[in-house]
Amino acid sequence: MLEILPQIIWFSLLASAIYALVAIGLSLIFGILEFINFAQGDFAMVGAYLFFGFVIEGGLPWWIGIAMVVIVAALMGVVIERITFKPVRKSPPFIPLVISIGVGALLQAIMIFKFGGSVKSYRTEGSKAEVYKLFGDTLSVTQSQITLMFVTAGLLLGLYLFLKYSKTGTAIRAVADNQDVAAILGVSINKTIGIIFAVGTALAAVAGVMIANEQNLSITMGLSLGVKAFAAVVLGGVGSLPGAIVGAFIIGFSENFIVGLTPIPSSYKDAIVFGLLIIMLFLYPNGLFGAKAEEEARA
Amino acid sequence: MFEIFTNTNYLLGFFNNVAFLILLGLSLNIIMGYVGYLNLGHVGFWAIGSYTYTILLMQGHDFFVCLFAGAIAAAIAGLILGLPTLKLRSHYIGIASLGFTYIVHSLSLNLTDITRGPLGIPGIPRPTIFGISFQPNHMYFLLSWAVTIVSGIIIYRLLHSPWGKILETIREDQVAAKTLGKNIFLYKIQAFIISAFFAGIAAGIYSSFYQYIGGTNSFFIPQLLLLLTIVMLGGAGSFWGSVVGAVIVWIMYEGVRFLPIEAGLVGPVQQATYASVLVLIMIFRPRGIMGKNVKILQK
Amino acid sequence: MLKVQNLHKQFGGVKAVNHCSFEVEEGSITGLIGPNGAGKTTTFDLISGLMKPTEGHIHIKGEDVTTWPAHKRARAGIGRTFQAIRIFPEMKAIDNIIVAFPKHPDKLRDVFTPTRKKREQLKVKAMKLLKDVGIADKAHLNAGDLSYGQKKLLEIARAVATGADFIMLDEPAAGINLTLLNQIRDYILKLNKEGKTFFIVEHNMQFIMDISDKVVVMDQGKEIAIGKPEEIQNNPRVIEAYLGKKKE
């Protein structure tokens, strides 16, 4: 059984990278605006379809396609935020949660209307995956998998630097910490939240493109992605970006290792991941990196 | 086209659906509206109740035995989900309970020798009680409304009793409730078990109404979103809110069937209509039709 | 009534309460003062069971309650109010009181027993309590719609309704106009005569010195002085704590 270990590790890395990409965007929005955004997975789906429209159908070169996807997705994020989430920003968090459910369903309907329901993929005729054999044939890796890894690492690093050092990045973290205080200090809340949504949506869209390139794209691909990304964000602790990444890796590795090394068939994947999540939350009620606020409610 | 209102069979079916949706909405409202616990796992109780009821009924047991067995099975599931998650903070409860929905969905598809997995269970009979057959639609309509009304009265008594008042104090401010000597964990578990119990009752009448349960897309996210909409739209924390919510949501859900839509667009346009009405109502009437402004996701 | 021995509570490096010990005699009105961040509210939360201490013991009426959860301590006779008033805004003012009564039939098994008579009695008792604090006319308003002062009075009345004989008040005088302040003072004194013990955190020196039999002063989590109000007022260490350190 051991000889398949390298392959399983590589697959776990792949799955974790995909969850991390979606989880990061979710953590930005979720951590700051404090509501579970059910439409986050669908933002990824829309990104995948936009790329399909621009590049596969539209014939644009892929790098223009990616740029277009990021711009359109960012705009979409801001527009959705202004129309649907801005009016309820002050209401209890379950209101935007329900609205995000509606937004997700709406995006799916629009995509079926535009692209039709049948499942598509980026692979055109005869594009055969180049397979590289490593570690003496025990590990086979493809070009698209490698690009996915690099793009993910690049985006995570870019986001980290953007948040840490850029002006808007600090503004975002300020708003994340305390909206009212940030407002008093002259941070334009509207602009910052708009940027948060733009960045969060664009990240999800790129994640969608990466995932579609690696697998295929369907109208309902967003849902299970979004839910696993939630689990990663919450596992890592709400509001902590490194936490979301660690959470994504925990899910990616546990899924593949448990299924890979035990007789449990992979159709139990969801049950395993969420069983693990509930147990972890029971042990770490704040998530691994979550704010350790000791509240009186705790006693 | 006006024969909708004269056509009894259609209206019987319509209001039969409304019956168990009211019961499902009310049971979810107990834990979500009154205790303030965002339970995204309610559809799991519905599934467990349905499978337990159906399997026992198909083995020839008496209707009431099966109905209560389904409800008790769901209540036990309520305990199982409640114990590890009740101490968690808001978002963590949301994602942990959503995880429960995924676990139940995964198990119901995989345990094929119990639930027949994706093949579902067809040919579920309608009961004969004291020699009276409830097979015809109008008879079954009476049965489901009888069960709904009796359960509704019990739930009303519970929620408007001193016990119910304590649930509301827990929702309003559980820390204060503690200092008044209330063992809030016990109340939460009781509320959770009762909420799951009545979901189990509704599951029973649902199963014999449709006479087929299971299959890949049953008891999953679309059904969960329907229940969430009923409670949120009706108004969390309001008994009559869930009743009105169930009627309104079902009118919307069935109403879209009658919109004059060109053949190729039926699917997407119906989904888009339902989603946008949901979003609009939650923006302009966030408390729902009759709800109080309830802090469901207490920090 | 209350004995606190070597109470210690640490968040990571921060010692919110630092090996603090003091007593509150039965039937007394004891004040607890100290600069902001001295650990007063944390001490309150430790005593009422909302937080678990890192070290130390708490005795109520001679019994060691350190391991008791908050609701068990409350039933043993501890009532309290909060700095940031924690009333139930979406419930009527009178309901805020009724739920606090020990005889409130709120067990699950009570639901199907006839409780109409008992609930009527509780309504009468609640109205009386509301009259005592002067907000009887607001009984059927949602608690959230009351004024700040009225909410404070409601919270105090609610603490009394629990039947507690040891009531802890967290800054009752904060943000209150003078007339209301006197009303609160008289109410405390009236209850004290009826045998209730009070433990009051307050910044309003004039109010606390006037009402307390004994005052405990805390600074940086430690009790630095305990004594009669007069002794406390000119105790050098207290003044130093408030007016800033002259580090030798």
Place this chain on the structure above:
Amino acid sequence: MLNKFTRTAGISILGASLMFLLSACADGPIDQPTDTPTDQEVAEESNTIKVGAIFPLTGDGAAYGDPLQKVAQIALEEVNAAGGVNGKEIEFIWEDGKCNGADAANAARKLIEVDQVKVIFGGFCSGETLAVAPLAEAAKVIVLSPGSSSPDITTAGDYIFRNYPSDAKQGKVIGEEANNKGYAKVAMLTEQNDYTIGIQNVFSEHFTGEIISETYLPDDSDFRTALVKLQAEEPDALFINPQTPTKADLIFKQIEEMDWDVDMIGNDVVAGYQDLTTKYADLVEGMLVAEFAFDRSNPDFIALEEEYKSRTGTDLPYGTYASTTYDAVSIVKDMLAVSETDTDAMKNFLYGISGRTGLSGSLTMDSNGDPNFEHRLETIVGGEVVPYESEGSMMEEGDAMESESMEEAEA
């Protein structure tokens, strides 16, 4: 409390029922205000025959519901262009079954009770058809499903028909051939879905060797770990059993990436999708599949492919489903010619079908309302699906032949 209740409840019920009413009467023609809508409607109704149609148009099921709805519309337009039935046009009233029992049943109730249809075209997913069956039986409405393959449908009711074969047949044919090929251990990757579980159950009844089974949920798209696990078992053959061609595409891609060379077996979803067999030609070389008599070179089929391509810009997916859907529309036409309202006459017509030629081959309906299609074994050579002569018949003559084919399969 009461006035707040009535006021808000009133507004909302009014709002919702307004929408309900609006949609209800919007159906009648608006432009003739003088006649009362009902007479006008009755007059207009006489020259069209309404047929209910339930397909999964949103959600996961849309992957096949949406494209096959387009196929059905193409077939319908052709039927109506050719004069329809007794001079009347057939009108399909589409409802979204969402590949879920409850939604399909509610759709059927509306179609049967409100639109007063006598025939329901569809459920596509087995769950849809099984949930519609009790309603249709009670109302004596004909159900003709072009795609539900669950064995339960065979006994779902007297008015319940389908022109897509039950899984049972396919599983049997492949199972027996796997025995003939002398496979001792077969690894099976199966989707937890109605069509695929049916095949797995029947295959395991007929295959005598050991089966290593891995399953995945419909919304899963990462099978690498499962495949690696199966590879470690060193099976004699790998049986790919997905519900949709896109899942098959993904599985082949992930097998290709693992560079795993093993004898392959596939279900007819894998075989029926031209784009798939050419794209992974060398991977699926020699793959054993079984399809019912669906002839890809049939000129009508090619015409359908071109028409579909011209309308949607994409290739026609699911050859088998497309052919049964296309044929089912013409069956409905001929059935309505027999009678537009008497469902017992329609029922007898359907039971009487024998040797009816169509895109999906020669159809004879058995006493349970199932098609008689026999699955024929096929294999894939150079990316093309070709008939497969089972070596079983030759095997009795000489063991040499059999062992030789074993090596060749191994290589």
